[in-house]
Amino acid sequence: xxxxxxxxxxxxxxxxxxxxxxxxxxxxxxxxxxxxxxxxxxxxxxxxxxxxxxxxxxxxxxxxxxxxxxxxxxxxxxxxxxxxxxxxxxxxxxxxxxxxxxxxxxxxxxxxxxxxxxxxxxxxxxxxxxxxxxxxxxxxxxxxxxxxxxxxxxxxxxxxxxxxxxxxxxxxxxxxxxxxxxxxxxxxxxxxxxxxxxxxxxxxxxxxxxxxxxxxxxxxxxxxxxxxxxxxxxxxxxxxxxxxxxxxxxxxxxxxxxxxxxxxxxxxxxxxxxxxxxxxxxxxxxxxxxxxxxxxxxxxxxxxxxxxxxxxxxxxxxxxxxxxxxxxxxxxxxxxxxxxxxxxxxxxxxxxxxxxxxxxxxxxxxxxxxxxxxxxxxxxxxxxxxxxxxxxxxxx
Numbered sequence: 001x002x003x004x005x006x007x008x009x010x011x012x013x014x015x016x017x018x019x020x021x022x023x024x025x026x027x028x029x030x031x032x033x034x035x036x037x038x039x040x041x042x043x044x045x046x047x048x049x050x051x052x053x054x055x056x057x058x059x060x061x062x063x064x065x066x067x068x069x070x071x072x073x074x075x076x077x078x079x080x081x082x083x084x085x086x087x088x089x090x091x092x093x094x095x096x097x098x099x100x101x102x103x104x105x106x107x108x109x110x111x112x113x114x115x116x117x118x119x120x121x122x123x124x125x126x127x128x129x130x131x132x133x134x135x136x137x138x139x140x141x142x143x144x145x146x147x148x149x150x151x152x153x154x155x156x157x158x159x160x161x162x163x164x165x166x167x168x169x170x171x172x173x174x175x176x177x178x179x180x181x182x183x184x185x186x187x188x189x190x191x192x193x194x195x196x197x198x199x200x201x202x203x204x205x206x207x208x209x210x211x212x213x214x215x216x217x218x219x220x221x222x223x224x225x226x227x228x229x230x231x232x233x234x235x236x237x238x239x240x241x242x243x244x245x246x247x248x249x250x251x252x253x254x255x256x257x258x259x260x261x262x263x264x265x266x267x268x269x270x271x272x273x274x275x276x277x278x279x280x281x282x283x284x285x286x287x288x289x290x291x292x293x294x295x296x297x298x299x300x301x302x303x304x305x306x307x308x309x310x311x312x313x314x315x316x317x318x319x320x321x322x323x324x325x326x327x328x329x330x331x332x333x334x335x336x337x338x339x340x341x342x343x344x345x346x347x348x349x350x351x352x353x354x355x356x357x358x359x360x361x362x363x364x365x366x367x368x369x370x371x372x373x374x375x376x377x378x379x380x381x382x383x384x385x386x387x388x389x390x391x392x393x394x395x396x
Contacts, residue, residue, distance in 0.1 A: 006269055007032050008239040008248040010278040013216050014232075021069035021216070021236075028238040029073075029210065031277045037209060038077040042150040043084070045121075046070065047208070049157040049172050050087040051224055052367055053106040059219040059230035062155050064108030066214045070155065071116045085109055086121030086145045087175045090225075091186070092338025092367035095124050095179030121145045126178045134201035135266075136194050141181050146206060154208035154242060158215030158233055158249060160223035162292040162375060163362050164196060165260045167224045168249050169211040169242035173203040183340035186361035196261040200268075203242045211245045213237040220253075220290040226371030233286065235279075243267075244274050254285055259295050294375055321376060322364050324351040328372035335364035335373060 009031035013024035029035060038044060048062035056063045067085065074083055088095050089103050104110045104120055113120050125144045131137060146152060156172035164171055174182065189195035218233035235252070239245035243262070247269060250260045257263040276282040324335075335351060336344045343357035344364060365373040 006241060006244055006273055007275045007277065008237060008241075008244050010235055010237045010248065010252075010276060010280050010284070012234055012279045013236050014234045016063055016065035016069075016216055018065065018069055018072070021066060022072060024236050025069055025073055025212070028236045028278065029212065032210070032238050032240055035074065035077050035210070038074070038151055040078055041082075042078050043082050043148070044074060044078055044151045044153060045084050045086055045146060045149040046118075046153045046155055047146070047172065047175060048085060048087055048109075048155040049159075049167070049175070049214075050103050050107055050109070051090045052093060052226075052369065053089075053103045054226065055106060056108050056217075057230065058226065059157070059159065059217045059228065060225060061107045062157050062214050063217060064112045066216065067109070067112045067155065068115055070153070070212070071112070071118050074153075075116075080117045081119070083116075083118040084121050084145065084149070085112065085118060086123075086143065088143055088178050088182075089175070090338075090367045091180060091182035091340075091363050092334050093179065097122050097124070100124075124178065126181075129205065131201050131205045133204065134198075136189065136197035137185075137201050140202060140205075141178055142176050142202075142206070143178055146176050151209040152206060154203075154211040156211065156213050156245075157224075158213050158218035158235070158237075160220055160228060160253070160290075160292050162222055162224075162227075162294055162365065163360075164192065164199070164262075165255055165292065165295055166246065166250055166253060166262075168213060168246040169208075169239070170196075170199050170203045170246050170262060173206055173208070173242070174199055176202060176206055183338065183363065186340045186359065186363060190359050190361075193261050193264065197265055200243065200262070200265060208242060209240075211239050211242045213245060213249060215249070222292055222365075222375065225366045226368065227365060227374070229290065231289075241269070244269050247271055247274060248276055248282060251282060252280075252284055252286055253289050253291065255291070259291065292375075321355055321358060321360070322353060322362065322373050323376050325372045325374055326350070328370045330370055330372075332369065334367055334369060338363045338367050 011028045054060035126141045156169045161167040215233040215235040219228040220231045221229040343354045
């Protein structure tokens with residue numbers, strides 16, 4: 001029998017009606033030990049996915065009704081005035097009060113605070129932390145609000161991600177890194193496997209008390225931002241272990257070690273080591289779930305031969321690259337501001353890319369408020385990856 005720390009629960013929940021969500025949350029959390037570790041005097045921080053200022057219907061962020069239901073449950077364990085919602089949105093959003101207010105307002109977090117009495121974080125300070133056990137990173141800046149609380153609840157979203165294939169519990173903790181500081185990590189960890197290990201290092205350092213995934217309304221396709229497609233999933237997942245939760249959620253999406261870099265890292269529990277409880281089992285798959293189109297490049301990047309001999313040549317010839325959809329583009333300059341390697345400039349009414357500088361982090365696509373930046377391949381890669389089925393298809 002697996003312990004709570006290698007146990008994942010998954011229960012059905014078809015709507016964000018409070019009665020449905022409260023019942024489902026009580027069940028899913030109860031199966032992995034409940035909130036019994038939260039004491040009345042604990043300061044509790046809820047870390048949702050607040051990537052950018054997007055309405056709940058777009059499935060970019062954790063749904064506000066999901067938070068309201070959770071806070072109603074937590075009120076039985078600690079005073080609501082000791083519960084805070086905090087996140088640092090995407091790398092291209094300056095981490096200041098004005099932008100936090102905008103994100104909180106549009107994502108529905110302000111309404112949550114008004115309805116429940118919980119607090120919204122506006123503290124933008126951070127500290128440099130040493131990760132003694134980090135395998136990819138030993139020093140990282142972390143938001144002070146996450147360092148000053150007794151318990152962290154990781155409230156992630158069931159979404160695809162066009163760089164890491166999926167954004168779940170592990171990736172959600174990257175929001176503990178303040179604002180533009182995230183860009184430096186994209187620039188440093190250009191190999192997806194190393195980038196993923198860095199995410200794991202941060203998640204393990206912060207050690208959320210529990211990880212809960214909002215999968216009532218999820219996202220497929222070109223996530224995690226406005227280019228992704230909302231899809232009703234009808235599930236809530238929970239685990240004490242962020243990695244175990246992501247392993248099971250990845251299986252539901254149809255991801256494999258070849259398409260999801262987290263599954264290849266040392267120390268990640270295998271599906272055989274995880275007990276799955278609830279309404280669906282570990283073998284559950286979402287029918288015809290659409291994965292990001294660039295998912296096939298994981299095989300190239302993870303090949304040691306390719307990294308040593310082919311990647312210098314293939315980086316611009318073979319890798320996917322961002323392209324602006326001029327019909328959607330409003331020239332807001334977000335893409336130019338967020339690019340960690342200054343590969344994007346705006347001049348004469350159009351967006352220009354220096355692909356020799358582009359590190360394929362896709363921050364521009366992820367954070368474009370209009371969903372105006374597509375990700376494409378040159379003809380050779382398009383044939384190999386898309387035309388013959390190297391990507392974008394769920395494994396059965």
